[in-house]
Amino acid sequence: MEAKSIIAPLLRWYARHKRDLPWRHGVSPYRVWLSEIMLQQTTVQAVIPYFLKFTEKYPDVRALAAAPLEDVMRDWAGLGYYSRARNLHACAKAVAASGSVFPDDLKSLPGIGDYTAGAIRAIAYGQKASVVDGNVDRVISRLFAIETPLPASKPEIRAIAERIYLSDANTDPSGLPQAFMDLGATICTPQNPKCVSCPLTGVCMAKAQNLHNELPRRASKKARPKRVGWVYWVENRGQVLIHRRPASGLLGGMAGLPTSDWNLEPEYPPHAAGFTAVADTGASVRHVFTHFELTLRIVRARVKIPAEGYYWGDPNEAGMPSLFKKVAKTIT
């Protein structure tokens, strides 16, 4: 299939139907970078309030670089994949130190990989770049009726995407990737694609073979193991004990509540070093991570002397990830 027969109708459709998103106003490298980091693995709807908060509080890369890391982590709380926030701050510092100009080698910056580098290059700088996210994977898989399941089909998809993006028919390097992603998000959706409204339905090979609801195929996923443990609710004069988690690993660098290890059957009373159980609340919270499912049972407890990395604070102001927000909401 010729690239032109995809690009021309897609760009016409995009001109009429592009989504009105905050980062599409006042386009700048900083705003494109910030939005693309937030959009990694995360839906537009979840990102919008965070993007508005960040751009108000940190209007440019210098302001973000000057902020304490803990502030950035707190502001990111709830958005997930917290290494993104740590890398965001490190990246802001690096860029600010270079006169607030992003370097040509975007991938040398923390948190910027193939996808984000291409997105910044295309959207912020108007350069032709291959920008392939999950939406583009799906759209290409259907347009070309690729039967190979994801992720094995990735190399094939990337080759096709690159041919289209770098084609002479790509007259709008900034608009084309956004057109693909908007099409994937609003028309060529994972379930029940709205082919009647699709500008590419006439050239779509999956549609022609009535495979638009079957593709892309996916390799079966591994079962998600279950883990259990205790979370300690320790009150003292209206505050609770909060734990600054280690910089790397799960929920790295975030404020959280103290917990036991996460593979122990919660048999009362728990016996963790430093904590004395006061009362089993009987309540528990369930939280699904990417690679396991966690149930934490809440126990009221006391401490003798908080260990290093622990402090007293207001759980509602600590900026904790969702797992611990659920605990606070359950208990208060």
Added chain:
DNA sequence: TGTCCACGTCT
């Protein structure tokens, strides 16, 4: 309820 989205980046 359970499954999917969800390649995005880093290690």
Added chain:
DNA sequence: AAGACGTGGAC
């Protein structure tokens, strides 16, 4: 280079 790493909404 396979696995680690969140969240919430759609269906």
